[in-house]
Amino acid sequence: MARSPSVALVTASSCRNLDEDLAPLEAALLGRGVDVAVVDWDDPAASWSGYGLVVVRSTWDYVDRLEEFLSWVDHVDSVTRIANPAAVLRWNTDKRYLLDLAAAGVPTIPTTVVDPGGEVRCPSTNEVVVKPVVSAGARDTERYASGQRSEAEAHAHRLLDAGRSVLIQPYFEGVDEAGETAVMFVAGELSHGFRKGPILRPGTGFVGGLYREEDIGPRRPSGPEMEVARGALAAVPAAGPRDLLYARADLVPGPGGEPVVLELELTEPSLFHAHAPGSLDRFAAAIERFAAAGHSS
Ligand SMILES: Nc1ncnc2c1ncn2[C@@H]1O[C@H](COP(=O)(O)OP(=O)(O)O)[C@@H](O)[C@H]1O
Ligand SMILES: [Mg+2]
Structure with missing residues (x-):
């Protein structure tokens, strides 16, 4: 029956x-x-x-x-x-997927991975972000100014000592003004976009264990943002864009203002339907x- x-x-x-x-x-x-x-x-x-x-x-x-x-x-x-x-x-539950996207030619935020036992080396010139490879809601994710290299490395070591692999990225400061553009796809088709305000405050040190407040508003993705978001979707291994019931590409402006992928959320993205009739x-x-x-x- x-x-x-x-x-x-x-x-x-x-x-x-x-x-x-x-x-x-x-x-x-x-x-x-x-x-x-x-x-x-x-x-x-x-x-x-x-x-x-x-x-x-x-x-x-x-x-x-x-x-x-x-x-x-x-x-x-x-x-x-x-x-x-x-x-x-x-x-998608391990942010190392960013390396796969970059290898596929998708403009992606530069990312270094350190596994437990590995050597932590933060670039001394830039602000950096330290985050675990497995994370959501900005948990255990912090931003460090160029003068806070030892704090950044201590944060990475704290995660590594707990057996967690770590990502180190330059802080892309374009997000401070523009925020992130989230491009939401349903079954491979654009559904809606929204803006997420910057989340990390400089120099606050390790916070841990919190889901941060998010500042969400409507936004229509630009042509270049759509191109990068579609490229990211097309680069997903093991599934075509139409096989993905939902997908959210989070983009931030790179140094020249061009969109780069900060995150491709294929697991548990918030969709913020309330902002998109x-x-x-x-x-x-x-x-x-x-x-x-x-x-x-
Ligand atoms: N490299 C970065 N440059 C600028 N902002 C960043 C960077 N990495 C993380 N952030 C900020 O931290 C937030 C959480 O990081 P993200 O990589 O999106 O992980 P998740 O949302 O899975 O916790 C982002 O929404 C963004 O505001
Ligand atoms: Mg995110």
Whole structure:
């Protein structure tokens, strides 16, 4: 007998109240007649095979539990359809993917990776950003002035001593005025854009453990921003742009003002539908389509 292609929107118990997209999305799907449930990824009582499509949303606490999270992804992938695809989630949860984008010719923020046991060398001339390779919401991410090289290195060592690999990047100060441009795609098509204000204050030192306040407003991506964002999407291994239910490219101005990728969010991006009329419905419609396409019994 045919079973309805029900959808799970996946969050985490500590993140439900932080995810402002979740309740409106659930309501939009219900409004379309989609059988939808909001489920914590680590809920032991969840029966993932009972859903036709499992959509990763605000699973932001995986940062401290990446292997457990990826095992969950593999489990769900073995019993039903997960979005984004499992291979994409595995690739995208480690910011080393920035190196792959750069190697594919996508304009990307210059990034150095240091693994535990490796040597930390911060450029002495620029402001730098130190962040873990696995992070979200700017957690454990700090900006250091050129005179704070020893503080920057101490931050990196603190992460490395905890067994975490580290990214070191120049601070791209264009973000201070322009902010970031987020380009949001649904199934490979542009859905909407928004602006995110600068987050890192100079010289505050290691903060740790916090999700930072975000200052969001509407923004229409420029032609050059669209080109870079599309290039980033096309460079994703193991999935074509249309196979990505959702994707968000975060761009900042490079030294000459040209857009470069700071982040390509294919795992758990906030979508800020409230700033883009029509975007919630576009996403709900795509979820319904993906659920129907994966429904074979
Ligand atoms: N190299 C950088 N130059 C300028 N700003 C940065 C840089 N790296 C991070 N930031 C700031 O820190 C925030 C969080 O960093 P990001 O790389 O987007 O990781 P995540 O959002 O996954 O925590 C960004 O939104 C941006 O404001
Ligand atoms: Mg970000």
